[in-house]
Amino acid sequence: MIRLDLVIFTMALGVSLLGYLPLLPFLEPFPKILLPLALLLTLALHRRRFRIDRRLLTAGSLGIFLFYLFRATQSDPVGPVVNLLVALLGVRFLGEQSSRNYLQIFLLSLFCLAASSLYSLDALFMLYLGLQVVIFQIALVLLTCYDRDPVAELTRERFCSLLTIPLGMLLLSVPLLLCFFMILPRTPFPLWDFPANSAAKKSGFSETVQPGSAASVGENRGVAFRAECVRLPPAELYWRGITLNRVDGTVWSRREPPATERFVPGRGRLVSQRLFLEPGSTRYLVALDLPGKVFALPGVIRGGDFTLTRRSFTAKRSTYMVDSVMTDTAQGRLRAARGFYLETPERLHPWLRERGLRLRDSGGNDRERLAAVETFFRGEQLRYATTGLPHFEEPLLTFLTSSKRGNCEFFASSCALLLRLAGVPARLVGGYLGGEYSELGGYYLVTQDRAHVWVEAYLEGTGWVRVDPTRWAVNAGEVGSSAGQGGWSLSLAMDALTYFWNRQVITYDLERQIALYNEVGQRLQGVTLPEGKWVLLLLIPAIVPFLLRWGGLPLLRRSSREARLVTDFIAQLRRLYGIEATPDAGLREMTAGIESPDVGRFVELHNGALYRDRRLLPEELRELRGIISRMKRCLSPPDPPRRTEV
Amino acid sequence: MNLERNTQNLPRRDELLAVLETLTGALTGKGRTIRLCVTALLAGGNILLEDIPGLGKTTLALALSRVLGLTFGRIQCTSDLLPADITGLSIFNRDDNRFTFIRGPLFNNLLLVDEINRAMPKSQSALLEAMEERKVTVEGITYDLPSPFLVVATQNPVEQVGTHPLPESQLDRFLICTGIGYPPEEMEKKIIRHGSIRGELEQLSPVISLDALREAQQAVRERVFLSEKVTEYLFRIVAATRSHPLISCGLSTRAGINLAEAARANAYLEGREYVIPEDVKELATPVGAHRLIVGADQDGLDKEQLLRSILREIPVPLV
DSSP: OEEHHHHHHHHHHHHHHHHHGGGGGGOOHHHHHHHHHHHHHHHHHHTTTOOOOHHHHHHHHHHHHHHHHHHOOSSOSHHHHHHHHHHHHHHHHHSOOOHHHHHHHHHHHHHHHHHHTTTOOOTHHHHHHHHHHHHHHHHHHHHHHHHHOTTOEEOHHHHHHHHHHHHHHHHHHHHHHHHHHHHSOOOSSOSSSOTHHHHHTTOSOOSOBOTTSOSSOOOOOOEEEEEEOOOOOGGGOEEEEEEEOEEETTEEEOOOOOTTOEEEEOSOOEEEEEEEEOOOSOOBOOEESSEEEEESOSSEEEOTTSOEEESSOOOSOEEEEEEEEOOSEEEEEOGGGGGGGGOOOSSOOHHHHHHHHHHHHTOSSHHHHHHHHHHHHHHTTOEEOSSSOOOSSSHHHIIIIIIOEEOHHHHHHHHHHHHHHTTOOEEEEEEEEOOEEETTTTEEEEEGGGEEEEEEEEETTTEEEEEOGGGGSTTGGGTTTTTTOEESOHHHHHHHHHHHIIIIIITOOHHHHHHHHHHHHHHHHHOOOOTTHHHHHHHHHHHHHHHHHHTTOGGGOOOOHHHHHHHHHHHHHHHHHOOOOOTTOOHHHHTTTOOOHHHHHHHHHHHHHHTTTOOOOHHHHHHHHHHHHHHHHOSSOSSOOOOOOO | OHHHHHHHHSTTHHHHHHHHHHHHHHSTTOHHHHHHHHHHHHHTOOEEEEOOTTSSHHHHHHHHHHHHTOOEEEEEOOTTOOHHHHHEEEEEETTTTEEEEEEOTTSSSEEEEETGGGSOHHHHHHHHHHHHHSEEEETTEEEEOOSSOEEEEEEOSSOOTTOOOOOHHHHTTOSEEEOOOOOOHHHHHHHHHHOOOHHHHTTOOOOSOHHHHHHHHHHHHHHSBOOHHHHHHHHHHHHHHHHOTTEEEOOOHHHHHHHHHHHHHHHHHTTOSBOOHHHHHHHHHHHHGGGOEEOGGGTTOOHHHHHHHHHHHSOOOOO
């Protein structure tokens, strides 16, 4: 036997947790603690059937409501509402377990989950919502039974047959759901909590490079972007972002490059990528080095230095396509702009300046000087590290002469500086290196900790050549060692799920809706059905319920008035007299020993019609209904049930 | 209101209730058996009491005959009982100078056949044929048996030496087969203390006339309605016995007819114009159990329990 009240209680518990968990990071301490406490208290009290006084709870709810009412401000109207919802949910649990109360719990939980979508559009939302809707649907049906008879116990078969009703309803609602999914407008970013500040604050990618600003670089596994493309060798996975061409002290930043620059990518194969950039605060787009044309995102400018810049900043999750040429060389001539890339800070440690001059003298042309810089770096036995970084004054000098530890910023900025001092035009390129390839989704997952800075040196006669000085470290093997890894780990599978969610649901916008319509329209035009088959196609939804009915699905089995009356009567017998109906017993047998005139009259009228092969007369029907409603009003049997031995 | 109307439509019911009341008062602790006897009488069937001697079978039959105002005949079966001992025989009448037919004990309204299984099969079938046909043909002349006619046969299920157990086909001719059982403890003590009540039975006077009894029988046949739903239920019971794995031969169509008749009589006694499934259910065991033929290796099986287990499987039509 299955106790209905326990089932509903468990469902209420589950549903409220599903509403509470997604809101957890955004709640104030009071509701955050109140709900779990209320749940625990209810669990503890459930057995003892002890309830807190209703008036006390109403007063409490009112107090909480007023409290949050005055907290609501124009700048933050949502926060108090969300906190209020959770707090009320907690209070509801302490109340008596009536079906009305349960319904409130279910609704509040649904509101809580809906409110969480104001803050976050996680793929888990779908899971939570799905679970909640299923439970909600089942609970609604069970609540109708619970309302009739709070202490009902159901047999397993009865319970299962009861479950078919909500599950069938859910099944029927799926086509409607899909239809709405395609039609209804949606938001690609959370309505309330602009995530712009969440990812970029700790971002590995920044618009300036300043070695020595911190002693260590924190790990940030946040997703930077995902790129859908073919799998590539790890050494080629340079995701180009911003070009930094100006050095001031130790800070590298970007300014507009001279307009005269005209470079074209060198020879290499073309790789198309579809990129999904997480919302951030940067205007710069990333793409495989060197990026070519950008599609599917208006307002993107490709600078002469291959930096992709968005004209306007948006907090949206951006999707765009880029065709990149897999090469480390950009061919062209600098001509007059050469001086622009040779500028060095005025205030510079003499050692660096002297080292630069030595390097300049070591070769006759740019290529030889670059080789000399490499030789110098390799000779210094520098180590790649993300901790114990020099962060005093003259960090570069410390890095090169004494500590010999540094991250890519140290390597790149010192390299570029020395190149400029040696008379070779150089600039920094900020972006990402490597990425995990998800076989499931066919894309690269690039996290913020893969942010990387490298150098581009201009070699007269060739053009800009990518130089990654970090690879000259003695422990260069560790740099990006995980680059290009991937395959089938659990986290990657989870990420693939998020990816599909973002791609199919969140960034599914009007443009794609229209595209879908067009596609469907074209497909349908291509389909030729013989005359009359269309009708058949339309009839299918109408036929399905009948098929289900023939299949014996109880939810669609129509019951007559008489049958409903008998069902009600048996339910009341069970409630009032504790009589269990068995299929082999007639009403007369069931009610033997009950000395209630109503019960006897019901049985007599019912049997008199049924076993004389006629339907109930209107006045009989009225009388029977009257008896049922009288029984329903009865809270307990008028006298303890007496069963005589038969 | 409904109840009163029913009673008006069921003539002579009050008198039969009075019969039941009188009998139950006289024979303490035999209420169920008495009721079954009256049911059998109303349905026009015969009854077989299967129990050990000394539990009041004869007393019951005597009391019945007295209260119903029926003539009473008794046959004590022995292995040398001849058919003529039952039906009667022709004797030469010297005064009239011709053979005169002397009616045997069969020509009574109520016939007690004691220890029927001690009689030879030849005598048994003579008796049973008479029960079925309600006619006796002796020496070419057919005599009608009196109406109403009720045979109360008894047999001892324990003693098997020197008996000729009734074949199943013969058992089928009894509408109802039931035991009597020991009376409840208190009641038995009372009976022991006061001794046999045979003498008191002499004091009982008829509470119903023969005509009234016939009218009641007719009312049971004609006034009590058997609906399609209940017929269906009854048929399901019969059909279930035929497909049961432990039963080699289920209930016959005659059994079905008898069950319907008995259910009608039961409904009549309860003052209903229609049969409800409970009537069928209540009488299924006394009417059906003794007719079941179980498989050869299931000899020890209690047929009543078997039938009750079948009844539990069959849903009662509620809508």
